[in-house]
Amino acid sequence: MGKVIAIFNQKGGVGKTTTNVNLSACIASKGKKVCVIDIDPQGNTTSGFGIDKASLEYNIYDVMIEDTDIKEAIVKTEFENIDLIGSSNALAGAEIELVAIKDRETKLKKAINSIRNQYDYIFVDCPPSLGLLTINSLSAVDSVLIPIQCEYYALEGVSQLMNTIQLVKKSLNPDLEVQGVVLSMFDGRTNLSIQVVDEVKNHFKGKVYTTIIPRNVRLAEAPSHGQPIIYYDRKSKGAEAYWDLAEEFIYLEEDVI
Numbered sequence: 001m002g003k004v005i006a007i008f009n010q011k012g013g014v015g016k017t018t019t020n021v022n023l024s025a026c027i028a029s030k031g032k033k034v035c036v037i038d039i040d041p042q043g044n045t046t047s048g049f050g051i052d053k054a055s056l057e058y059n060i061y062d063v064m065i066e067d068t069d070i071k072e073a074i075v076k077t078e079f080e081n082i083d084l085i086g087s088s089n090a091l092a093g094a095e096i097e098l099v100a101i102k103d104r105e106t107k108l109k110k111a112i113n114s115i116r117n118q119y120d121y122i123f124v125d126c127p128p129s130l131g132l133l134t135i136n137s138l139s140a141v142d143s144v145l146i147p148i149q150c151e152y153y154a155l156e157g158v159s160q161l162m163n164t165i166q167l168v169k170k171s172l173n174p175d176l177e178v179q180g181v182v183l184s185m186f187d188g189r190t191n192l193s194i195q196v197v198d199e200v201k202n203h204f205k206g207k208v209y210t211t212i213i214p215r216n217v218r219l220a221e222a223p224s225h226g227q228p229i230i231y232y233d234r235k236s237k238g239a240e241a242y243w244d245l246a247e248e249f250i251y252l253e254e255d256v257i
């Protein structure tokens, strides 16, 4: 049975999609079978893997709103061990359409459960909001991986984020856990970045990964080439960091006695 993990922070632009694309690619390259699901209407995870969302026959919107079998929406990426279920522009309207649907909070959960046994890990990239798409994601997953950007307002919104996780735990998904916190876009030249690392570590205690993702221009370039960083520039600092993060992730997941 695969583990299902949401990459979530309702704050925009903190590195959710970059972490989703690159961590999943590194984990897959280490031999794990991975599926990535893009429930963000922006579709950045979909394009980050070089897939044009307009070219997809079926996508996650069809699965959640039209009851298309999720297996029909799985596409192979050109990268080792990674399948993808893509986003659609139509997802922007799904927040409203879901309101009228029975079991509106658990549409994604039912679908994902039917493919769990095909993968070691399934990662869900969330939109920067607390709407029904995000609630569906938090209901469907085993754990939440939270990227936090090393900037001044890093912890702003974190209490709201944790409240949302608690609410979902109480009502829809009692076993939901925090997988870990990833510090992203670290700039070692600034005291601010260093300060934020301390603050976040204090706040989340043992949940913060030792590996910190640096600000690295190659990470920002890779999506426009439709490639995860380990394929775009294997030797970049960004690739090294996500490779280390994948190692740490798998170690904590699998090797702890």
Ligand SMILES: Nc1ncnc2c1ncn2[C@@H]1O[C@H](COP(=O)(O)OP(=O)(O)OP(=O)(O)O)[C@@H](O)[C@H]1O
Residues within 6 Å of the ligand: 011, 012, 013, 014, 015, 016, 017, 018, 019, 040, 042, 044, 126, 127, 128, 184, 185, 186, 213, 214, 215, 216, 217, 219, 220, 221, 223, 238
């Ligand atoms: N470590 C990094 N170094 C340099 N640029 C980065 C890094 N991480 C992310 N970026 C860039 O910052 C921007 C925001 O990152 P990303 O899209 O991953 O955030 P997000 O949380 O998914 O955003 P949204 O909330 O809009 O979905 C993107 O342009 C991305 O390329």
Ligand SMILES: [Mg+2]
Residues within 6 Å of the ligand: 016, 017, 018, 040, 044, 125, 126
């Ligand atoms: Mg994103």
